[in-house]
């Protein structure tokens with residue numbers, strides 16, 4: 211205060227012009243000090259609150275109620291391996307790993323790669339070959355094959371009935387693009403045969419390609435097991451769509467329908483306009499899978515991330531599942547109908563259960579407190595198979611849930627799941643008509 215009084219006394223002794231000049235300058239300086247752009251006002255008006263971070267919260271969020279980084283179970287860990295039956299061995303030996311995805315609203319190219327755990331490096335290389343890959347329209351169909359290492363070998367986008375974009379890997383990390391125009395004419399071709407030895411070899415002998423056989427085996431996976439139930443003497447007839455250019459057959463088309471006689475049992479399936487197979491009445495051949503392995507929803511403590519990097523070492527440490535922060539003892543429910551293939555202990559996974567659903571899907575449930583099922587047991591969708599826990603390498607009680615599609619971990623929270631929905635109501639009349647005709651033609655093919 212003394213300084214202020216002294217300053218006021220000095221100010222009073224100054225000549226008038228000086229006093230006016232000093233007052234003007236002081237006012238300007240004061241105004242400049244107080245003035246702030248209006249955009250800052252909002253921040254400064256809200257009071258600041260100091261929040262203490264407890265030491266446990268300073269860990270990376272992804273490490274809580276999860277697994278320590280670097281302590282994840284490899285997808286190909288022998289403890290998780292499911293012995294393949296003969297048909298599976300034949301299919302994986304001969305048919306490449308085919309995947310399909312129909313673009314839904316909100317889908318992006320990066321999102322699709324993420325869902326299926328495909329390498330982003332492959333995506334960037336494809337975009338380099340042809341950047342229009344990024345423009346995907348609702349309803350366009352993506353199809354791709356992956357090699358043993360999960361790299362994309364080729365990918366196609368069916369843009370419309372006339373154009374399809376193809377990307378093919380030519381050298382390591384390089385793709386070639388070409389756009390194919392449907393020039394030919396699609397004509398149905400009928401193939402028929404009788405099972406002698408395995409279904410797989412008999413179907414090959416009848417003229418079906420490995421990919422077509424795989425399509426049928428997959429479409430019927432919940433209804434008929436071609437590996438265990440096919441018998442010598444069974445008869446089959448198939449309609450495949452074949453492309454002809456100038457009367458010459460080129461390429462191989464899709465399977466349109468199948469009639470299979472297994473003893474007295476008759477199995478018929480036909481493909482509807484949406485590309486899915488249905489039975490004669492238009493019922494789904496699928497059994498559904500649920501999105502969540504618990505009755506209640508729990509916080510996701512660590513999401514699926516095939517590209518997760520260790521923050522210190524920088525090494526990629528994929529998180530192949532979704533972690534839910536479930537308290538110990540939470541009932542774990544089977545995602546779908548299936549067979550328990552593993553229920554045992556693992557140094558990293560703790561107590562874990564593996565369920566096989568048809569031929570395409572496998573689910574894994576890790577760090578369990580207690581297992582309620584045994585290998586070989588058949589389980590229903592929603593059945594209690596375990597109680598969640600904190601066993602193995604775990605940073606807190608949680609359930610690590612994995613969905614494996616065709617041997618590759620996929621994002622269980624995002625990937626389209628098989629539904630048991632019938633033919634869409636708008637297509638059902640047309641479908642019924644085509645299916646009845648198809649069945650008659652195939653019956654004739656078998657009796658002739």
Ligand SMILES: [Zn+2]
Nearest residue numbers: 277531533610
């Ligand atoms: Zn996890």
